[in-house]
Amino acid sequence: MRAIARFVSGRGTAWIALGAAAVAIALLFALLPQGESDAYPPSGLPDSSDAKQVSALLEEFPDADTTAAIFVYSRGGDALTEADTAAITASAARLAELSLAPQAVVPQVSDDGTAALLAVPLDGAEYGPDSEGGIEQAATTLRDDANAGLPDGLEALLTGPIGFQADITNAFAGADFRLLLVTVIVVAVLLIVTYRSPVLWIVPLAVVGIADGLARVVVTSLADPLGITIDASIGGILSVLVFGAGTNYALLLVARYREELTRQESRNRAMLTAVTSAGPAIAASGGTVALSLLTLLFAELAGNRALGVACAIGVAIAILFALLVLPAALVVCGRGLFWPFVPRVHGAEGHHHAAAKPGFWTRLGEGVRRRPAVVAIVATLGIGVLAVGLTGYQVGLSQTDQLIGDPESVVAQRIVDDSFSAGLTGQTVILTPDAVVAEATTVAESVDGVESVRPGESANGLTRLDATLAAEPESDAAFATVEQLRADYAAAGGEVGETLVGGADATALDTNTAAANDQALIIPLILAIVFVILALLLRSLVAPVLLIASVLATFFASLGASNVIFQNLSGFPAFDSNVILFAFLFLVALGVDYNIFLTTRAREETVEHGTRAGMVRALSSTGGVITSAGILLAAVFAVLGVLPVVALTQIGVIVCIGVLLDTLVVRTVLVPALVFLTGDWFWWPSRPARNAVQDASRDGETGGATDGGGPAHARHSAAAR
Template sequence: MRLLARIETGRVSAIVVLVIALAAVGALFALLPSGGSSAVPASGAPASSQSAKVTALLKKFPGADQTAALVIFSRTDKPGSSTLSAADKTAIAERVADLAAESTTPQAVRPQFSDDETTALAVVPITKETDAEKIAEQAKDIRATSRDSLPSDLQAQLTGPLGFQSDTANAFAGADVRLLLITAGIVALLLIITYRSPVLWLVPLTVVAIADGLARIVVNAIAARFDIAADASILGILSVLVFGAGTNYALLLIARYRDELLSQPDRRQAMRTAVTSAGPAILASGSTVILSLLTLLFAQIAGNRALGIACAIGIAIALLFALLVLPAALVVFGRGLFWPFVPRVREKSAHAARPTVWSRIGNGVVKRPVVVAIAAVAVVGILSSGLIGAKIGLSQTDQLIGNPESVQGEKLLSKTFPGGFGSQTSVLAPTAAVDEATTIAEKTTGVSAVRAGASSGGRTELQLTLSGEPQSQRNFDTISELRQRYSSGGGAVSETMVGGTDATALDVNTASAEDRALLIPLILAVVFVVLTLLLRSLVAPLLLIASVVATFFAALGAGNWLFQNVFGFAAFDTAVVLYAFLFLVALGVDYNIFLSTRAREERALLGARGGMLEALTRTGGVITSAGVLLAAVFVVLGVLPVVALAQIGTIVCIGVLLDTLVVRTLLVPALAFLFGERFWWPSRVPVNARS
């Protein structure tokens, strides 16, 4: 770290570092492909699951490249309640005839009327697409055709596979630009407030913005090369993470640099001290996040693995820019960057003598550590109680915010066509046992219809209609029962497999639960090892990890209460718990690293209690600023109308604020004051330490 500090702060070498960095970035921008992913977020069921095997086998069947657009017609005054007139039915028949002309199988497209004659349904087979732009174009054409010359008192809504894919793709349309602009705007505003300077904020923001742009290009290039599903949701989380973590590292470095400028006339020497002092904490913090993200490579869900790779690359680039490019840029521009509050050496005594908010908080905690610790634990416990009654897993209609057209159509479809047209379940049975497989399906509760499909490779497809809402627990129970009956059937029928959209969602839920059971302990082990090596203690890492885990449960509880009582979300999305744990533990431990490494540094002169008090006084302001900034940045995920991202952003925001304002400010110092030197066991007491 000392050698790096000398290189990036020299009179000539600092400029050389910036020139080389800019040249390298420019070359990568020019040489690597810059196009973003246009794929709709995939389901990502493990390859070993029945649904994935069925999907792979169906690719060899006739019509494997087809999907369906479901268009439901109803009156605009009372959809699903107002009876269709003869004129309405005539107009609908004309629209369906035009839809048939756009279908891959026109003869199969016919209007179907509900028993109460309040709605009409057209199932339109079309070519299956995976590119978001092509899906949007298909949906646009279907909507235009179904609504062309339709009377004003009739409406046509697109739902089913194409409708949901279209609305999901639309949710991410322009997400890159929106997330980038809003995130950059929030970071700029908070940096201006933090530094109270019209110019200083430009340097860290520019450095982090370049790091984000480079990270996205590198991730897209690697994803294209190795066929990694880096979709729009992953790239959105990547940007938020790079901006949040990168700005946090910049805040810590600049705060230490400013402190050193108050005591050293040479700005280059001040930056060398800042890099050698704050650099190890920043490196440890970034390494913890990177290693935690890389644990996702052990996940079964492809999306989890893709997120781990993408975000690990992003944090690595943000870390590189924070430790290499930012110090050189700050040194080149000099003290004037802090204008109008330029730090001067003569200000040191006045600065040191003036009591701060954080010194007062620290003194209050050191006087009553037991009371403070109990109060902080009580707050965490009360918030954690919000987890009572929490559920994991959203139905298809609950996954998008804003009640889009596909959701409205699906709800109307479920109400007026209880047979379940929106649910696609495919059963692949050995052709020799197809009759037995059909009988089992017909006798299974929750299966409303069974239709024989095509055959290929010794297997025959049975197309099942389930009676429950797509991706609902009712349908999941039906699929589980089907699989159990087939596996215990004996003979050839035991080789029957159940797939389709609902089965895929069930397999994703199962794999996600297994991923959580494996990865959460693994992440904790990684964090513990990093903290142990950094702090050279066994007690401190255990207490710090316990504090961030408690913060996670409190944030999850508070989030669950908000989701159920304010936002109306039925449950946590499948991926939310793991992602929230990952970000809160990996990023939350950052602030404890910043605090504890400074406390360990001050311990050499002031002892365990005095060192922690000094560390809280010195780092309280910058860590709080970093926490508020990171919390605000994660809220940006709520800009996209996707429940999963809104939940992740909300939970991480609550957790970071709780960690910053309560756990790191009150609970951790209180524990350190209570344990004293035992906090650092088995590390020895420094010779020069004062009690």
């Protein structure tokens, strides 16, 4: 680390480092293939999934590449007139000309006479996600045809597979630009407020922005070779993570650089000290995040694996830019970059510390130090109260709950729920051996929740049965019906027992199951990685346990607070299936970042001043910058809420609340209180405070304190040795 720091901060070598970085970045942008992210996220189910097997087998059927447009004609709840019925019939005739089965395109009027339903089978190659012009263009063409010539007040709403896919794709349309623009604005404003300089913010923002652009290029270019799919949601999370983590690392480095500029005239030596001091903490923090993300490689869902690879690459690039490019850029720009508050040397190092001590963070640290037990109990109770909000939480959103607002497909589905059978727009596909079609049909018809079963085409010894369920697509009731179907077929045995149940509802059910399996596997792996890194970095077995416990408490508190907000204010009935895993990943990995920044500085100070005094000094030195970094990171993740997708909004809100809790409560008062309570045992089995010598005038202590430094501790250490 010191050799690298010397090179990027040297008087002449800083220019060389900056130039070499510019050339390397330009070459990567120019030479790497420019891949693109997919707008519509694939399911990414494991091969063992019944739904995945059904999808694979259906590709060999004659009508494999088919899809359906479901239109709902409505007057907003009013009864349809005779003119409306005639216009709907004419609309159906026009749409039938586009259909693979024109004779099947017949409108069905609801019993209450307020709506009509029309199913249009279509060629997936022409109207599916991979069609020329994309799913949005296909949906627009279909809507125009359906609405042409309708009387005033009568509207044809598109739902079903094409409608929902088009609305999801539209939700991500322009997502990259919107997320990037809002993120840049948020980061710029917070950096200006933090640095109180109209100039300084430009350098870290430019460095992080280039890192984000490079991360996108690298990730998309590696997608095909690595066999992963980068959809718009992964691209959005990648940008947020690179900007959030990158600016956090920049804040820590700049803060230490500014501190060193008040101690020595040479900006090169100041940066050398800053990189060698803050660099290991930045590397350890970023390494924790990257390794935690890589645990997703063990996930069943391909989307989770893709997210892990993409974001791990992004974090690695952010670390490299923070430790190699940013130091060189800051050194080259000189002290004037901090204008108008240009740091000047205040005199001897000890004098500077003495002058800097009586600040807010020092007073807060001393206050916690006087009553650590009370502070720890109050903070823990507060976190516990927030965690109570998890009572009654649910996981899994129905199809109509996955988008924010009232997109057309959701409005149409609600009309179907009210006026028809909710499951009419769903699609449950049963594949059974040709010899037992009658028995398989009887089994399906006997299951509660199955309204009808229609035999279809055959291929390779299998016959397709299309089942209509009574429940709303992707709802708990639909999942229960699919599970019962599978259970009854398995119980039937023989050839009937070989029957597979797939389709949209089965795919959603299997996705939820795989997500739960991923959560059960990945969470312990993340905790193990975080523990090992903390143990190696702090050379302690006690500190990692306490720090991880504090971060876990933050995670449950943020989930509880978010659950209350989602159910009572946002109207989200449940967490999306992947939200808890992603929130845990980001909160634990990023939350440990701040504890690493604080405790590594505390260990550094402990060597000279003792454990308790060292923690006060560490809080004094890092309190401002870590708080600024936490607020910035929370704001950056909140930016995910600009997209009308419930899952991304939930991740943004949970991580935002969790980071604020971790920054303002856990790292500020709870962790220091735990250190004050445990004293030197916090670092067990190492003893960094054994050589500390008490300095009452410098540490603000009185008498022979026993805070880990001083004569009492020295005698204890000597006896222990």
